[in-house]
Amino acid sequence: MNTRAIVAIVRKDLKVAVQNKGVVLPMIILPLILFVIFPWIMAYAPSWANAAGTPFSNMDEILSRMPVGLLNELSGYTADQQMIVFALVYMLAPMFLIMPLMVSSVLAADSFAGEKERKTLEALLYTPTTDRELFAAKLLGAWMAAVVVAFLSFIIYAVMVNAAGWHSLGHIFFPNWMWIALVLWVTPAVAGLGLVVMVFVSVRAQGFQDAYQTGGLVVLPVLLLMIGQISGVMYFSLGLVLFVGLVIWLIDVGLLWFAGKGFRRGELMTKF
Amino acid sequence: MSFPVIQISSLSRRFGEKQAVDQLTLDVQAGEIFGFLGHNGAGKTTTVRLLNGVLEPTSGQACVLGLDPQTEGPALRARTGVLTETPSLDERLTARDNLSIYADLYNVPRADVPGRVNSLLTEFELAERADEKVGGYSKGMKQRLALARALLHKPEVLFLDEPTAALDPVAARHVHSLVENLARREGCTVFLCTHNLVEAQKLCDRVAVMEHGKLVALGTPSDLTRQYVKRLDVDLEVDPSQMESALQILQEYPQLVISPPKQEKEILSMTLSGRESIPELLSVLVQRGLRVYRLAPQEANLEEVYFALNGGAQ
Numbered sequence: 001m002n003t004r005a006i007v008a009i010v011r012k013d014l015k016v017a018v019q020n021k022g023v024v025l026p027m028i029i030l031p032l033i034l035f036v037i038f039p040w041i042m043a044y045a046p047s048w049a050n051a052a053g054t055p056f057s058n059m060d061e062i063l064s065r066m067p068v069g070l071l072n073e074l075s076g077y078t079a080d081q082q083m084i085v086f087a088l089v090y091m092l093a094p095m096f097l098i099m100p101l102m103v104s105s106v107l108a109a110d111s112f113a114g115e116k117e118r119k120t121l122e123a124l125l126y127t128p129t130t131d132r133e134l135f136a137a138k139l140l141g142a143w144m145a146a147v148v149v150a151f152l153s154f155i156i157y158a159v160m161v162n163a164a165g166w167h168s169l170g171h172i173f174f175p176n177w178m179w180i181a182l183v184l185w186v187t188p189a190v191a192g193l194g195l196v197v198m199v200f201v202s203v204r205a206q207g208f209q210d211a212y213q214t215g216g217l218v219v220l221p222v223l224l225l226m227i228g229q230i231s232g233v234m235y236f237s238l239g240l241v242l243f244v245g246l247v248i249w250l251i252d253v254g255l256l257w258f259a260g261k262g263f264r265r266g267e268l269m270t271k272f
Numbered sequence: 273m274s275f276p277v278i279q280i281s282s283l284s285r286r287f288g289e290k291q292a293v294d295q296l297t298l299d300v301q302a303g304e305i306f307g308f309l310g311h312n313g314a315g316k317t318t319t320v321r322l323l324n325g326v327l328e329p330t331s332g333q334a335c336v337l338g339l340d341p342q343t344e345g346p347a348l349r350a351r352t353g354v355l356t357e358t359p360s361l362d363e364r365l366t367a368r369d370n371l372s373i374y375a376d377l378y379n380v381p382r383a384d385v386p387g388r389v390n391s392l393l394t395e396f397e398l399a400e401r402a403d404e405k406v407g408g409y410s411k412g413m414k415q416r417l418a419l420a421r422a423l424l425h426k427p428e429v430l431f432l433d434e435p436t437a438a439l440d441p442v443a444a445r446h447v448h449s450l451v452e453n454l455a456r457r458e459g460c461t462v463f464l465c466t467h468n469l470v471e472a473q474k475l476c477d478r479v480a481v482m483e484h485g486k487l488v489a490l491g492t493p494s495d496l497t498r499q500y501v502k503r504l505d506v507d508l509e510v511d512p513s514q515m516e517s518a519l520q521i522l523q524e525y526p527q528l529v530i531s532p533p534k535q536e537k538e539i540l541s542m543t544l545s546g547r548e549s550i551p552e553l554l555s556v557l558v559q560r561g562l563r564v565y566r567l568a569p570q571e572a573n574l575e576e577v578y579f580a581l582n583g584g585a586q
């Protein structure tokens with residue numbers, strides 16, 4: 001493997017991507033809302049509700065539907081604390097996965113479909129890189145960026161959650177083992193999933209926007225996880241997170257193998 | 273000593289129902305400027321892709337610099353440079369970034385990259401705007417930058433796909449002199465795809481004419497004009513007082529002069545049936561007492577060859 005060439009392509013793709021507002025804006029706005037604003041709203045929601053004379057009675061209703069495991073996790077807290085911990089630790093866990101998924105798919109859309117739209121792929125295909133190096137470089141740039149952005153988001157979120165919840169809980173309560181597994185085990189897998197899905201979508205897409213819109217469907221499984229958790233069908237326990245991670249890694253490996261098999265210069269030249 | 277650096281044997285490529293390249297066979301010699309002519313869709317770009325291992329042939333073989341494009345593509349592409357039909361530049365990056373990134377991709381020694389990039393930017397008159405994004409460049413500047421990129425790693429074979437299509441005459445002349453320098457002084461072989469016949473006539477040692485993926489003619493421009501252009505335009509200048517007589521005499525020899533002579537100032541222009549008619553015509557004119565100052569054949573050009581090959585419909 002020619003690592004210098006791989007690094008050059010990664011550098012090129014990332015440099016090009018960060019100049020695209022369509023790529024950068026979602027990467028700023030989503031974490032800002034989810035990981036900065038949302039923790040403060042959720043942490044102070046019980047106080048605001050109490051002050052307004054409308055206590056969080058429906059919290060009991062939500063919690064009553066939750067699996068026993070989650071109830072055990074929340075058992076040592078007051079009602080207000082339960083609401084904060086449930087919202088910030090458990091409810092947001094599946095939403096966190098949107099971050100690596102979105103970043104990797106946006107960058108992959110820009111790298112593959114965007115390159116097709118900008119007609120810049122041909123010059124790249126004439127370089128001495130092998131098909132495997134080209135494929136690896138194209139995936140690696142988007143994947144690394146997604147994982148790094150997700151890790152940074154996690155750090156920001158950890159600070160925000162503890163700072164916002166301090167007035168009510170009075171101690172550091174985040175992250176727990178489930179979140180550590182989510183970030184270290186599931187996040188890279190989810191970033192890979194967004195990536196390979198976008199590789200397939202980009203082949204048929206007309207350009208960046210087209211690929212991004214079609215590829216956006218990849219967030220559906222994450223939404224299902226969220227609905228599952230809110231409805232009490234399941235909750236993000238450490239075991240579930242490890243299992244979900246394993247399933248996504250297996251899907252990644254399968255899709256990567258399939259995509260890598262069809263990744264030939266000639267195919268790119270005719271399809272892109 | 274000349275030796276073939278590109279050898280193509282019965283090379284074909286089909287896209288569905290369309291035969292893009294059909295049984296192409298030819299050689300290109302080292303240091304040669306080889307013109308690959310044909311209208312849009314004739315198979316020129318597909319051939320360049322096949323010769324660089326970017327596309328796989330449906331059948332046939334090619335060998336470039338002793339390497340098989342299909343099995344030794346990366347090694348081959350390290351020694352060839354390609355200027356694509358569209359500049360294929362990252363317009364969100366600066367010219368310097370575009371070149372630096374491709375210098376890494378072409379494995380230019382790290383220590384040489386800044387110097388090489390700067391010298392190319394200067395050579396192509398882009399140094400002043402080297403740190404501006406390429407999106408703001410004119411078409412000509414983009415084309416020059418793309419050409420600079422193709423030369424970053426000092427390729428042994430340079431493939432140029434319509435290199436002057438977007439350039440003004442001054443920039444086009446600059447590219448022409450650069451191509452000539454590369455071939456004549458540095459021994460670089462140039463494979464020039466163009467439908468600019470004047471450019472091909474001016475630069476190329478040999479040309480191949482493609483039509484619907486098939487090779488229809490191959491040779492030096494003068495060989496091809498001799499082979500395919502049978503008629504010959506000539507200008508005749510005689511003593512001005514003998515102009516009327518000259519016209520009358522010429523009309524008596526329809527076997528020699530196949531179009532009625534036209535008088536333009538003191539010169540008669542006409543078309544002869546071929547080069548062989550010149551001595552006979554001159555002899556007749558002198559024997560009939562005309563004072564011939566000049567009988568000048570107009571060299572046929574590739575444009576006439578091209579149209580002759582394309583059925584004369586154009």
